Amino acid sequence: MELRHLEAFKVVCEQLHFTKAAELLNIAQPTLSQQIKALEDEIGTPLFDRMGKRIAITEAGQILYKQCNQIFRNLDYAYDAINDLRTMQRGKLVLGVLPCDLDELLTPVMIEFHQEFPNIQLLIQDSDRIVEEVLEGNIDIGITTVPVMEDSKLVCLPLYTEEFSVTVSKSSELSVRSQIYLKELKDLSLVLFPDHHQCRKLVNSYCEDQGFTLNPIIETSAMISLMRLVKNNIGGTVLPKPLLKTWDDRLYHIINLVEPTPERDIGIVYRSDKFLGQAGKVFISKVKEQFT
Numbered sequence: 001m002e003l004r005h006l007e008a009f010k011v012v013c014e015q016l017h018f019t020k021a022a023e024l025l026n027i028a029q030p031t032l033s034q035q036i037k038a039l040e041d042e043i044g045t046p047l048f049d050r051m052g053k054r055i056a057i058t059e060a061g062q063i064l065y066k067q068c069n070q071i072f073r074n075l076d077y078a079y080d081a082i083n084d085l086r087t088m089q090r091g092k093l094v095l096g097v098l099p100c101d102l103d104e105l106l107t108p109v110m111i112e113f114h115q116e117f118p119n120i121q122l123l124i125q126d127s128d129r130i131v132e133e134v135l136e137g138n139i140d141i142g143i144t145t146v147p148v149m150e151d152s153k154l155v156c157l158p159l160y161t162e163e164f165s166v167t168v169s170k171s172s173e174l175s176v177r178s179q180i181y182l183k184e185l186k187d188l189s190l191v192l193f194p195d196h197h198q199c200r201k202l203v204n205s206y207c208e209d210q211g212f213t214l215n216p217i218i219e220t221s222a223m224i225s226l227m228r229l230v231k232n233n234i235g236g237t238v239l240p241k242p243l244l245k246t247w248d249d250r251l252y253h254i255i256n257l258v259e260p261t262p263e264r265d266i267g268i269v270y271r272s273d274k275f276l277g278q279a280g281k282v283f284i285s286k287v288k289e290q291f292t
C-alpha cells in the first residue's frame with residue numbers, strides 16, 4: 001500500500017469528485033482513477049460507489065478514510081519530532097484559548113516565550129471546541145475549562161480556579177462598593193457578552209439557579225467594546241477576576257461578586273500521542289508558572 005495512493009484516496013473522499021481531486025493533486029484524472037483502482041484491488045473491496053458522475057464512500061472506504069487521517073497525522077508528528085531534534089529552534093506551536101478572555105492573560109507568557117524561541121511561530125486560536133480541536137490534531141495545546149471528557153489520548157493538567165467579579169467605571173455610583181450579591185445583578189445596568197459566549201453561559205447558569213435571568217442593555221462579542229462601554233459608565237460587566245485585573249485600575253473598579261461567587265476551573269489539555277517538542281514543553285511550563 002503506497003502513501004501516494006492513500007493520499008489520492010483521502011483527497012477523493014474530501015472532494016467526492018475525481019476531477020476536482022485530480023486538479024488538487026496535480027495529476028491527470030485517468031492516473032488518479034488507476035491509483036484508486038490499485039488500492040481497491042489491494043484491499044479487495046470497492047472504496048467508492050460510482051453513480052454516473054457522482055460518487056459516494058462505501059462503508060469500507062469510511063473505515064480506510066478514518067485510518068488514513070491517523071496515518072498522515074502520525075507522519076506529521078514524526079516529521080515534527082525529527083525537525084525538533086535537528087534544529088530545536090524552528091517550527092510552529094498552535095494554541096487554543098477560550099474566546100476573548102484567556103488570550104489577554106497569556107500575553108506575558110507569549111512575550112517571554114518569543115524571547116526564548118524567536119524562530120518558533122506561535123499561532124493563537126480562539127475556540128469554543130478546544131478539546132475537540134486538540135483531539136482532531138488542529139491545536140497542539142489548549143487552555144480551557146476543566147474537567148473535560150475522558151479520553152485515553154488526552155492529557156489534562158489543572159491550572160487554577162478563577163472567580164468572576166463585577167467591574168464598573170470609576171465614575172459609577174457603585175465604585176464605592178467592595179462586594180455585590182449575585183441577586184443584585186437582575187437590577188443592574190449591564191453590558192455583557194452574548195448568550196453563546198462561555199463566560200456568559202457560566203454567569204447565566206448561576207443566575208438561573210437563583211431564580212432570575214439577566215437582561216443586559218447591550219451585548220457585544222468584542223472585548224474592546226465592553227471595556228469602552230464600562231469606562232463610559234454605560235453599564236457594568238461580569239468577567240473573570242484575573243482578566244479584570246489586567247484592565248487599568250485608574251478607570252475601572254472591581255467589585256467582588258458573592259453569595260454565590262461564579263467560578264470555573266481552568267486547565268491545559270494536549271494529546272498524549274502527539275509530539276510537542278521542547279518548545280511546547282517549555283510553553284506549558286511557563287503557563288503553569290504564570291497561573292500557579
